[in-house]
Amino acid sequence: MRGELPATFASRLICTLGWCRGQDKGKMIKSACHDNQAEHYDLQVKNSQNDTSDYIRENYATIHQTALHMLELNPRDRLLDIGIGTALLEEKITTKLSFYGIDISERMLAKAQEKGLSIELKKGSFLSIPYPEKYFTKIVTCFAFHHLDDTEKSVAIDEMFRVLTSNGILVIADFMYKNKTEKANLTKRFTTEGRKDMLEEMEEENFTDIEWLTGIIKRYGRKIYTLQGSTISWIVKAA
Template sequence: MGLQFMDIFKEWASQYDETVNGHDEQYKEVFTGYDTMLDEVVEQLDGRVMEFGVGTGNLSARILKQHELIAIEPSDEMREVAIQKLGIEVKTGDFLNYPAEQRVDSIVSSYAFHHLTDVEKRQAIESYVEHLDSPRFVLLDTMFESAEARAQIINWATEHGYADLVEDLNREYYPYTDTIRSILEDNGYAVQMEQKNKFVWLVVATKQTGGTQS
């Protein structure tokens, strides 16, 4: 899973919490409403939860107040921050390489799924259907409705001089909303999607036992 980004994760580990709290002007729009969005994610979770890409543990801390959590993070530096914050085991792994579990009730990820290519995104969801038997998948991440919408955002960031953000937007695998919907529906999930700020969408996918619906 996006192991080409490991050096970036190492750099982000020490500054991520300051960034999500609005201390980096370039990323303020990306994290507008951050705390509220994380709370909304937790409201959508059921039972035993597996979280991929825990980062520095901000979502994890909220999940632990209500649910049993299996936390997974590929970056040594991010994982160290999360362990100190959460006081729990954070397993080494990623979206495509994770500890075998017979069943979890919910799978969740925030601000991380875009590190997979579209092919890898599909592989990940297919793997969860086969191995985890989870009826709920909740995703909070940057995505775009179209190539035009993505280009407009890149132009906006360029005009504001947000060079680091522009680099991120051009380097990482931010998906289109239709792609995410298609992958989930093809794997038997009913999908609800809601845009939460200029960049971020909340996706709630529920496994259907008698067919799919949108």
């Protein structure tokens, strides 16, 4: 049985993975809540890799590698990473291709730039991708999608397919559950383990229902593949 993480610590880890919410004139916005964590973000990820009580980072590196494998990268690709952060994923890519990354955090983008990788970086979000239609052959997003509510996720899927070529590949790696039954099973498990922190995160961080997500993606006539990467993380591929 895994010991309980303090709720504040778990929330801080979640925040480093993605985007937070704020209010601006009655409209939901995404704020760069992890700007102040950009300086030490890579170290935080590294230090949490072997923490067996941390469901958030469970199999983090393996999930990255699996997502890259599912992208089927080749030198002719234009790859967009949405929520690129400090470019941890791109550091693992050995194929020479055209890299692009967007994030709402200017400090995260600055840290990515410092790594000297050949990536075109821009400020942007799921809901407003600053590129023309059919521009990318591959799109990936890792541990950022859960900061959108279902309405926003539906819009984000439309926006991603807008900039993806007709034969392109989309890969989403994030916190998900297979269906409502599996969500109930996770809730029961975390309750049994005394993991109040994880029960709160499941609700506050909008874990994605894969059954619902695949229904949205099917509108685009794509084949869908799913793979569970950890207790709470899945990888969804649309090709």
